[in-house]
């Protein structure tokens with residue numbers, strides 16, 4: 001039973017970068033946002049800024065996912081929006097991807113989506129309403145090299161959106177993907193990905209660096225009541241880098 005009139009949104013991996021911008025956008029739209037991240041201090045800082053709630057969460061940990069979803073339901077009685085944003089973004093040539101690294105990326109980027117979505121759709125299904133947005137990547141369209149495991153998980157997240165939309169539609173839940181291009185998040189700026197701006201920005205139709213706030217409005221629209229008639233889709237948000 002809902003204990004608040006406010007819509008409640010769970011955004012994974014939202015202590016920084018695109019996830020934090022999404023959390024801010026959803027809060028600005030009037031939602032109570034649960035900022036969930038392995039980085040507890042970062043999650044708390046974002047939650048404090050937006051009058052949200054911080055949860056320490058590793059999306060690949062089944063027990064922790066069940067506990068956090070249970071806590072949200074106990075506290076608010078509802079979860080209206082889920083944004084599956086948490087991901088590892090490694091840059092590793094194929095020859096150097098060990099099976100251990102492969103499994104690690106699958107477990108966070110793909111098993112994590114399964115675990116959180118499976119738990120949350122049970123709650124949304126009972127309420128007869130839900131909005132789920134997977135943060136995919138335009139690397140799936142562009143075929144970006146040196147991150148084949150990552151691209152495989154992003155393709156799988158789009159596959160899940162397509163495969164699950166029909167079952168969830170019967171429950172009043174929509175599920176879509178947003179596929180950003182390269183974005184100046186903390187993660188990208190602190191690693192070798194940052195070099196990618198030099199060759200991607202000239203290929204974009206809009207020739208400047210993307211920032212997390214460029215992605216958040218598209219997610220917020222798909223997470224809104226207004227997007228009721230859109231499901232099973234992928235929206236590419238990359239300043240026209242890829243055009244399909």
Ligand SMILES: NC(=O)c1ccc[n+]([C@@H]2O[C@H](COP(=O)([O-])OP(=O)(O)OC[C@H]3O[C@@H](n4cnc5c(N)ncnc54)[C@H](O)[C@@H]3O)[C@@H](O)[C@H]2O)c1
Pocket residue numbers: 012013014015016017018019036037038039042057058059060084085086087088089108112135136137138139179180181182183184185186187188
């Ligand atoms: N930045 C880009 O260029 C870009 C482009 C396309 C897609 N994306 C996607 O956008 C999303 C966010 O990317 P970003 O660049 O903001 O990343 P980022 O590295 O800046 O932030 C990722 C956040 O996820 C958290 N996280 C990592 N593993 C986690 C786990 N197991 N459980 C919970 N939280 C975890 C991190 O602590 C961090 O706060 C990812 O899904 C990424 O694949 C990013």
